[in-house]
Amino acid sequence: MQIQNMIFQNTQIDINQLPSIDEIHYQRLAPAHVKVKYISNAIFFLIMLAGIIFMRFQPIVSEHPRLNNGLLIFWLVWLLVSFLLTKMSYDIEGYALREKDIVHIKGVINRKQIAVPFNRVQHCEIKAGPIQRYFDLKTLEVYTAGGHSSDLSIAGLKGEDAQVLKDFIIKTTGQVSYDEEE
Amino acid sequence: MTKKNDLDFLTKPTRQSKFAIFLILAKSFRIIIGQAWFLIIALMFNPRPSEDNWLAIAIIGITAASTIRSIIAYFKFYYYVKDDELVIEKGIFQKTKLNVPFDRIQTINFKENIFHQFFGVVSLEIDTAGSKGNEFEITALKKDKAIAIREFLIAQKQSATPTPFLEEGEEILVEEQEPDELLLHLSPTDLIKIGVSQNHFRTAAIVFGFLITSLDYIESATGWQLERGIERLSSWGANSFLAGFITIVPLFIIVAFSISLIRTVFRYYELRFFKTTLGFKVISGLFTRNEQSAHMQKIQLIRWTTNPIKKAFKLFDISLRQAASTAIARKQSIYVPGCYKEQLNAVRQAYFPEEAYLDFEEHVIHPLVIYRRVLYLGLLPAGIAFLYYWWHDPNHMIYWEVFWVVIVLFVSWIYQRNYRYYVSEEGIRISTAIIGKTETLLKWFKIQGIEIQQGIYQRRKNLCNLVFHTAAGTVKIPYIELEKAKRMEDFILYKIESSDQAWM
Numbered sequence: 001m002q003i004q005n006m007i008f009q010n011t012q013i014d015i016n017q018l019p020s021i022d023e024i025h026y027q028r029l030a031p032a033h034v035k036v037k038y039i040s041n042a043i044f045f046l047i048m049l050a051g052i053i054f055m056r057f058q059p060i061v062s063e064h065p066r067l068n069n070g071l072l073i074f075w076l077v078w079l080l081v082s083f084l085l086t087k088m089s090y091d092i093e094g095y096a097l098r099e100k101d102i103v104h105i106k107g108v109i110n111r112k113q114i115a116v117p118f119n120r121v122q123h124c125e126i127k128a129g130p131i132q133r134y135f136d137l138k139t140l141e142v143y144t145a146g147g148h149s150s151d152l153s154i155a156g157l158k159g160e161d162a163q164v165l166k167d168f169i170i171k172t173t174g175q176v177s178y179d180e181e182e
Numbered sequence: 183m184t185k186k187n188d189l190d191f192l193t194k195p196t197r198q199s200k201f202a203i204f205l206i207l208a209k210s211f212r213i214i215i216g217q218a219w220f221l222i223i224a225l226m227f228n229p230r231p232s233e234d235n236w237l238a239i240a241i242i243g244i245t246a247a248s249t250i251r252s253i254i255a256y257f258k259f260y261y262y263v264k265d266d267e268l269v270i271e272k273g274i275f276q277k278t279k280l281n282v283p284f285d286r287i288q289t290i291n292f293k294e295n296i297f298h299q300f301f302g303v304v305s306l307e308i309d310t311a312g313s314k315g316n317e318f319e320i321t322a323l324k325k326d327k328a329i330a331i332r333e334f335l336i337a338q339k340q341s342a343t344p345t346p347f348l349e350e351g352e353e354i355l356v357e358e359q360e361p362d363e364l365l366l367h368l369s370p371t372d373l374i375k376i377g378v379s380q381n382h383f384r385t386a387a388i389v390f391g392f393l394i395t396s397l398d399y400i401e402s403a404t405g406w407q408l409e410r411g412i413e414r415l416s417s418w419g420a421n422s423f424l425a426g427f428i429t430i431v432p433l434f435i436i437v438a439f440s441i442s443l444i445r446t447v448f449r450y451y452e453l454r455f456f457k458t459t460l461g462f463k464v465i466s467g468l469f470t471r472n473e474q475s476a477h478m479q480k481i482q483l484i485r486w487t488t489n490p491i492k493k494a495f496k497l498f499d500i501s502l503r504q505a506a507s508t509a510i511a512r513k514q515s516i517y518v519p520g521c522y523k524e525q526l527n528a529v530r531q532a533y534f535p536e537e538a539y540l541d542f543e544e545h546v547i548h549p550l551v552i553y554r555r556v557l558y559l560g561l562l563p564a565g566i567a568f569l570y571y572w573w574h575d576p577n578h579m580i581y582w583e584v585f586w587v588v589i590v591l592f593v594s595w596i597y598q599r600n601y602r603y604y605v606s607e608e609g610i611r612i613s614t615a616i617i618g619k620t621e622t623l624l625k626w627f628k629i630q631g632i633e634i635q636q637g638i639y640q641r642r643k644n645l646c647n648l649v650f651h652t653a654a655g656t657v658k659i660p661y662i663e664l665e666k667a668k669r670m671e672d673f674i675l676y677k678i679e680s681s682d683q684a685w686m
Contacts, residue, residue, distance in 0.1 A: 018672045100679040109638060115671060116631040117678045120685070145505060145686070146630030150651030 019098070021115070026094030026105055032135040033156025037086045039131050045079050085109075095154050097165060100172075102142060104152050116152055118172045120144050126162050138162035142169065189334055191327070195260035195271065201301035202259070202322035206252040208297050209321075212469055214244065261320055268308070268335065270318055280318055282308060284338040292328060304328045308335075362463065366455035366518070366525045373450060376520040377443035379491035381618075385445070386438035446519075455518050457528060462502060464516055476516045480504045480686055482628045482654035484533050486526055489618035498526050502533075503654035505686050515654065534609055534623055542604035542611065548645050551601075551661035552594040560590030603659055605670065608677075610650075612659065626677040628652050628685050634667055650674075653686065 052071050055061045061068050085108050093106040105113040125141045132138065136159045142152040157165065215222065251274065259272045268287075270280040291307040298304055303322040323331070368376070453466035463475040482505050486498045502516040518525070530537055564583035571578040593616055600615040609625035633649040640646055640661070648667040650657045659667075 013673075013676070015669065015673060018676050020672050021668050021675075101675055111636045111641065113634045114631055115633075115675055117675060119679060119682075120630045144630040144651070145653035146651030146656070147653075149649075149656060150631035150633065152631075 021103065021113075024096045024098070024103060026096050026103075028094050029090065029154075029156035030135075030137055030158045030161075032137055034087065034090045036131050036135055036137060036156065037090070038083065040129075041079075041082055041086060045075070045082075048075060093156075097168065102152060102165075102169065104154055114150065114152060116142055116144055116150065118169060120146075121169060121173045124166050124169050126166055128159075132156075140165055189330055192263040192331065192334065195262045198256065198259055198261075198320055199301070199303045199322040199324050199327075200256070201303050203252050203256045204301070205297055205303075205305070205322050206255055207248055210248045210252065214248075215469070259321075263334075266338075268318075270320070282318055284335060287335055290332045290335055292332075298322070306331065362456040362458045364454060365457050365462075365528055366453070366521060368450060368453040368466075368520055372520050373447055373453075374443070375495045375497060376450060377446035378439075379489060379495060379497060380442035380446060381489070382435065382438045382442055385442045386434055389438055389441055450519055453518070453520070455521070455525060457532065462516060462529070462532075464518055474516050476502050476504050478532060479684065481533060482652045482685075483622060483624040483657065484529060485620060485622045486521075487618055487620045492618075496522055498522070500526060500529055502529065503652075505653035530623060534625055536608045537606075537611075537623070540606040540608060542606045545603050545605060545662070545666070547598060547601045547603075547659065548643075548661040548663065549598055550643060550645065552591070552598050554639065554661070555594040555597070556587065556591050559594075560587040601660075610657075612657065622657055624650060624652065624657055626674050627681040627683050629674060629678060630685075632671050632674055634664075634671065636664070 052068065052075060055071070056068050088108045089106065092108060092111070095105070096103045100119075101115050101117040103113065103115045105111070122143045122145055124143065127139045127141060128137065129139075132155075137155075138157050138159050138161075139153060139155040140157055140162045142154075144150050154165075254274050255272070258274055258277075259270075261268065261270045263269070266284050268282040268284070270278075270282070272278055272280075287308055293305045293307060294303075301322070302325060304325050306320040306323055306328050308318040320328075448468045449472075450466045451468035453464065456463040456465075458475065461476045461478040461481065463473065465471065465473045481502045483503050484500065485503065486500045488498050492498065497519075498521045499517065499519045500521050501518070504515055521529075564586045567586075568578070568580055568583045596616055597614070600613070600619075602613045604611040604613075608627075609623065612622045612624075614620050629650045629652055631651040633651065635647040635649060636645070644664045645661050646664045646667050648659045648662055648670065
């Protein structure tokens with residue numbers, strides 16, 4: 001164990017003077033994000049519908065028409081709920097970049113707010129799926145050593161915003177700096 | 183330096199003592215037995231030996247092969263000193279040459295087991311500063327030769343740092359660990375105490391699972407008709423509930439108890455817990471010797487548990503959680519059973535030196551957590567179970583479901599009543615207790631990210647769960663007031679962001 005030889009400091013901290021998480025004004029995601037979500041939802045539900053229709057002509061299910069109807073109703077309810085939740089979660093989700101940390105809030109039913117200090121960031125990545133690329137949206141992933149549950153993943157950022165965010169985080173955390181050679 | 187004449191043998195490649203053959207053989211048998219002990223036990227009680235002639239052949243074959251291997255290994259093993267290095271050459275099929283520069287040698291240990299003592303030899307172990315796997319062992323050396331080598335190596339090394347070394351005379355083990363401070367050495371009595379105070383419920387569950395999954399296998403290997411026996415036993419138990427209860431439950435308890443005891447002896451035999459210059463180290467094991475070490479820097483949080491039996495013995499189990507990806511986190515954490523307050527305090531002091539003088543503010547969690555737990559763990563499962571049984575039998579009685587809900591209510595009530603967290607400027611201590619008690623100590627600057635979780639119900643009541651993500655797992659405080667959680671988050675973020683201490 002090492003003993004830290006530093007000058008002893010113990011300045012009093014006024015808890016009320018600390019920057020508060022309450023005062024955060026969350027940045028909303030790009031409006032196109034809802035469209036991306038709707039489209040990927042639609043694809044998912046179309047595949048599921050195809051499955052249900054396919055099963056309708058299978059002997060096991062066709063003998064029990066009520067089962068298939070039940071599946072269809074289930075499909076419809078799930079579809080409505082998920083589209084509704086997509087819209088609601090868009091209204092809630094947001095992120096805030098502060099000088100020393102990044103805060104992400106999301107979730108309609110179970111709300112989660114995660115704050116990751118920059119001096120705990122391991123690395124960050126920008127990702128984009130095919131639908132996101134069409135709308136020029138990006139996903140920013142911020143990884144910490146805290147494992148999967150504490151990693152931030154902000155989907156639905158405008159392409160340039162994601163890059164700016166990433167550059168800012170990298171600059172602040174001082175992980176990689178390409179500028180030194182210039 | 184010692185007399186040069188004694189060390190002449192070191193200059194040219196030398197073999198170990200001839201007894202090494204037996205010791206290598208004994209070691210390989212020990213490994214084989216350690217891997218296949220349950221098979222061997224099953225075979226010993228085999229009522230139909232005639233059908234399994236091939237097994238006798240296999241045993242003879244394995245014995246012969248191991249013997250030949252040991253003999254070859256002996257003849258292929260050389261050690262000598264060349265320039266500033268100790269060189270070891272070995273390998274039957276794959277030749278290995280190990281070079282140990284003198285200045286890299288950290289510790290030189292002698293180890294003797296019963297066989298060593300019988301033959302009057304010792305095993306020499308050399309530890310280097312490198313990572314794991316950089317250990318060298320000469321299985322058998324005449325004791326005087328070993329002492330000469332050790333003195334020679336220490337003298338070579340001493341020029342840089344004079345290290346005082348202490349002799350520790352023990353029955354089975356003579357060892358020198360200059361920089362390591364021995365915190366705990368489990369005596370056989372301690373071992374029994376640990377065995378007695380294990381979580382027997384868990385062992386019982388493991389035994390039950392093992393029996394269920396390997397019933398067929400054991401039956402075919404031994405010829406025991408277990409399944410019929412269990413059936414008879416359970417049908418008899420069903421006929422007279424009391425009689426079944428009286429026979430099955432004690433039987434199960436005895437089995438679980440003895441298995442816990444045996445497991446404890448296997449795993450924690452000769453456990454030694456050291457405080458090293460960099461952190462902590464644990465060595466233990468009867469057949470397989472485990473050595474785990476943790477660097478203080480890498481330890482993210484510490485946790486200790488006790489249960490009523492352990493409390494009676496004044497024992498704690500301590501686990502030191504090291505930074506690791508979740509998949510290997512279990513392996514990365516050091517677990518020391520059977521510590522006393524003294525060792526616990528040493529660990530706490532090393533991890534959180536400020537704990538001794540800082541003010542800790544005591545907090546409780548909100549009582550609403552009880553109703554939530556009763557709803558999710560009690561009412562919901564009980565309701566589903568009731569519906570299920572009622573569907574099959576409309577006359578189904580609701581006794582068991584009610585009983586379950588009452589138990590969950592009681593347990594949740596105790597949980598909430600006993601939950602405490604103590605907040606200080608540098609870290610937090612969380613204490614939970616239902617039957618056993620678990621305490622967690624976490625320093626703020628080890629935290630990687632802070633999360634506030636709120637379900638619908640919690641939002642309505644202005645409550646939340648506060649979750650700390652660390653590199654060695656998450657720590658969660660359920661049902662605390664939102665305002666309090668936010669103030670804590672502000673403060674902890676400030677602490678993390680203003681600290682330049684490396685969390686690892």
